Amino acid sequence: MAILDRFSGHADLYAQYRIDYPTELYTYLFGLVTNRQKAWDCATGNGQVAHVLAEEFATVEATDISAQQMEKAAQYPNLHYTVCPAERTPFPEGSFDLITVAQALHWFDADAFHHEVRRVAKPGAVLAEWGYGMADINPVINPAFYHFYEHIIGPYWDVNRKHIEDRYARIPFPFSRVEHREFTVIRVWNLDRFLNYLRTWSSVQKYIQQHGTDPVLWMAEQLTTAWGNDEREVRFPVFLRAGSV
Numbered sequence: 001m002a003i004l005d006r007f008s009g010h011a012d013l014y015a016q017y018r019i020d021y022p023t024e025l026y027t028y029l030f031g032l033v034t035n036r037q038k039a040w041d042c043a044t045g046n047g048q049v050a051h052v053l054a055e056e057f058a059t060v061e062a063t064d065i066s067a068q069q070m071e072k073a074a075q076y077p078n079l080h081y082t083v084c085p086a087e088r089t090p091f092p093e094g095s096f097d098l099i100t101v102a103q104a105l106h107w108f109d110a111d112a113f114h115h116e117v118r119r120v121a122k123p124g125a126v127l128a129e130w131g132y133g134m135a136d137i138n139p140v141i142n143p144a145f146y147h148f149y150e151h152i153i154g155p156y157w158d159v160n161r162k163h164i165e166d167r168y169a170r171i172p173f174p175f176s177r178v179e180h181r182e183f184t185v186i187r188v189w190n191l192d193r194f195l196n197y198l199r200t201w202s203s204v205q206k207y208i209q210q211h212g213t214d215p216v217l218w219m220a221e222q223l224t225t226a227w228g229n230d231e232r233e234v235r236f237p238v239f240l241r242a243g244s245v
Contacts (some may be wrong), residue, residue: 017196019132019236020048021102025183030056032126032179032242035097040120042086042113043104047073053100054079061096063089087112091120099245103131106163110171121245127175130240131164132185137194137234144222148198152215156203167239175243185236191227194234195220 030036036057041050044062046069054060054076063082064070070081084090086101086108099117101108117127134149136142163171189197198204198216207215 017193017200018045018048019185019187019197021052021130021238022183022185025130025181025238025240026052026056028181029098029100029126029128029240029242032128033098034124035122038096039098039100040089040091040096042099042101043107044073044081045069045104047079047081049100049102050074050079050081051076053098057098061091087116089116089120093119094122095120097122097125099125099127101129103164105129105131105168105171106160114172114174118245123245125245126242127245128240128242129168129173130238131168132236132238133164133167135234135236137232140226141223141232144219144226148215148219148222152218153201153203153207156206156210158202161203168241173241173243175245178241178243181240181242183238183240185238187234187236188231189234190229190231191220191223194223194227194232 038059038061039053039057041047041053041060041062044050044064045066047062050060050062051074058078060076060079061082062070062073062079063084063086065083065085067083070083073081082090086104099121101113105113121127135145137145195216198219199214204215207213
């Protein structure tokens with residue numbers, strides 16, 4: 001399976017406008033882990049998850065295929081960044097107590113990644129994989145937003161996106177003591193902030209590359225009146241699965 005890098009070309013946008021994850025998710029996750037010596041955050045991007053892990057674990061290793069993304073990441077003394085694919089890492093066998101991958105599993109060769117997880121995990125370590133789906137705003141704005149997602153930039157999504165839509169149901173999770181949880185990310189954004197979030201989508205960037213125009217301007221035109229100058233609540237559904245390696 002070819003390695004897909006859909007985010008290096010807009011690392012600045014990604015660092016500024018992608019969402020992070022709720023405290024409740026981390027509280028749940030840390031409750032599963034008995035030893036907090038070493039964690040690996042895989043496909044770390046700009047280190048959104050890794051810097052939270054660094055506050056709880058003695059050592060955190062964070063990896064990504066995008067050096068450009070990691071250049072935007074927060075630096076901590078106990079947090080180390082390495083450019084490498086998820087499926088092949090330089091870490092010794094039996095290294096980690098916790099392994100995390102957020103909004104990225106669908107880009108991997110999942111079987112090869114899970115094989116690597118078994119190699120580098122300590123016995124009984126926890127693997128947590130999560131992602132988030134389409135935002136929900138309100139009944140007035142949602143129809144235009146969903147039309148944009150399905151019809152304007154729908155053809156520009158990689159087929160991998162389907163795994164987000166079905167919450168990884170078709171990607172095997174061959175581990176024990178599997179648990180599933182759901183969380184909600186709630187943000188309060190003005191229209192400009194929301195539109196810039198859309199520009200972090202790989203499909204939007206692919207559209208721009210192919211056509212030389214910004215499809216998000218269509219959304220701006222559709223939503224200027226409906227959204228107005230106010231800040232509005234934007235809700236993202238987060239799905240998580242975790243198990244013992």
